[in-house]
Amino acid sequence: MIITPKVRGFICTTAHPDGCRAAVKEQIDYVKAHKHAQGPKKVLVIGASMGYGLASRITAAYSFGAATVGVIFDKPASGARTASSGWYNTAAFEDLAHADGLYAKTVNGDAYSEDIKQQTISIIKNDLGKVDLVVYSLAAPRRTMADGSTYTSVLKTVGEPYTNKTIDLKNRVVSDITVPPASPDEINATIKVMGGEDWKAWIDALKAADALEDNAVTVAYSYIGPDITHPMYADGSIGKAKDHLFAASKEITAEGIKAYISVNKALVTQSSAAIPIVPLYISILYKVMKAHNVHEGCIEQMYRLLNEKLYNDSGAVITDEQNRIRLDDLEMQPEIQSEVSALWKTISTENLDTHADLEGYFSDFYKLFGFGIDGVDYEADTDPNREIQF
């Protein structure tokens, strides 16, 4: 099959298996080329097929030689449809990890369900006994409960509507958007999907099965960002869910397992592309951070998380005064933010090329689906079927 990108709204409905493999390999090579701390040896990553979760899995495997169990929710190829990029990433990761002598197994299914929790725990019990790090990196639009009811998360404000600039990525047009406030039910649903309830349920289930080492730690990911994004993000419906995630970290810690929130940088992923206003901010941020030589992608962030912040020579986890790990330190530097804010004030459709790194944005976006990667022959006929050994 000759596979080309088919973009609908803010997702690409096709993915390229060879491109995804090359992108995974690039991340592995990055980690291999850097020095490593002493870290965990048996790692569970929930949400392991894309973005920050995939980069966490790669970093744990290639920094520490860790055995990794990944939980993903992805589709294999079928008929004329390619597999999802998370499927190809995972097939490639497993293949490359196995060739390097590393243990890697994956469970494909809904991480919110009890069934997938139990399947995962039984693999851990049979193969590894216990894990010493649990990464919770789910980004999901909805959650189905045990009784079949469903909660759908929304990306809205809380309280007042908010108007600011956004970009129509398809037509490359900057215009104003008014984001409406979420209803109380929508806020509650967003907390159910993206808050800390399911993270805690995973830790409780692992504990009940005696599948956590005594010194096990767990980490989940959050975002804060600058004022322009606050009404939409930190103070919006997703921010309420992130507050809940933070509260869950305290609860989990109080109950005996050290739990951390890592505040990560804004990056192009399948999830962030869906948030109004944020992609325009990201493309300006890329421009400024690249000019200052401090731009990072998922793998650089997760490398720093696991080799400098959570594990390091001092043996102490490096946090801010609220016990949060800050990987957004470079993004939030005052000189970076003042340049972003100056560009934000004057950005328009006409000056997009000088004010934002739209090419960088699109390059990262296509790369998520395995497109636009050097060395991959996109004209070649390729088999869309790739195996994951379950």
Ligand code: NAD
């Ligand atoms: P992503 O979309 O790249 O990855 C999400 C992962 O979750 C994928 O592997 C997907 O398959 C998996 N997943 C989704 N629903 C699932 C389900 N029901 N069962 C099992 N797996 C499921 O997202 P991301 O941007 O890497 O986000 C991961 C975390 O990082 C989120 O908590 C997000 O809020 C946070 N974060 C993201 C950014 C950013 O800019 N992208 C910044 C800071 C924090």
